[in-house]
Amino acid sequence: MVADTRAINRQHQPLPDQGHHWLFGYGSLIYKADFPYFECRPAAIHGWKRRFWQGSHDHRGTPEAPGRVATLIEAPGVRCVGMAYRIPPEALGPLDLREKNGYLRLTTPLRFLDGGEGRGLVYIATADNPAFLGPAPIPEMARQIASCSGPSGPNSDYLIELARALRALGEEDRHVFALEEAIEEFFPHSTGVVRP
Incomplete structure (x- = not known):
């Protein structure tokens, strides 16, 4: 089910307008930055x-056959690495559109891998949104990813590109790499990863 969060995110201005915001990307935002930004730093x-x-009914799947894409789940003591972008405020509108299917824009502390800290925005699809699919066995998730495609392309491309970017x-990232390995059953040699 599609869950359009644009109106909620437009009302939520979590950081003071300072001419820019930091945005943390952990999924396709790591490798597909189709928005304006001043700089990017691993974080x-x-x-x-x-x-x-998270289900993708609008990018990597359809309402009838949703794909699976990344979200974040609370996990004390765990670190998630991604890419931080320093963006102008006007980038938020297109980003809200891109992340509209269940993702809410929240604030989070960031630690840059090259040193320093900051505060940034992150889009997270929580378990209470209608597009949330939840956990499933790795082979089952890989089968779904292998079979789905949407306006932004095959769901498998999303997974493979994310694994390469990481x-x-x-x-x-054991979860992403386990899915990548499992999907090779459906697309042999598609990942280009040499296994021992």
Whole structure:
């Protein structure tokens, strides 16, 4: 089910207008920055883990066959690495549109991997949104990802590109990499990862 959060996010102005905001990306925002930004820096947020538990009815799937995309789940003591972008305020409208299917814009402390801290925005799809799919066995999730496609392309491309981007950041994400390995059953050699 599609869950349009644009109106809620427009009402939520969590940071003072200072000419820019930091935005933390942990899914496709790591590798697909189709919005204006001043700079980007690898960063991490703490207390969250990345999971393919959110349904995508508008980008990587359809209302009839939703794909699976990343969201964040609270996990004390866990660090999630991604990319932080310093964006102008006018980028929020297009980002709200891009993340409209269940994602709420929240604020979070950021730690930049090259040193320093800040406060930024992050889009999180929580378990109470109608598009939330929740956990499932890895083979089942991989099968769904392999079979779904939407206006932004195949769901499998989303997963494969995210895995590549995380490797480029030097990040080990067991959940993402387990899904990537499982999807090779459906698309042999598609990931380009050499396994021992």
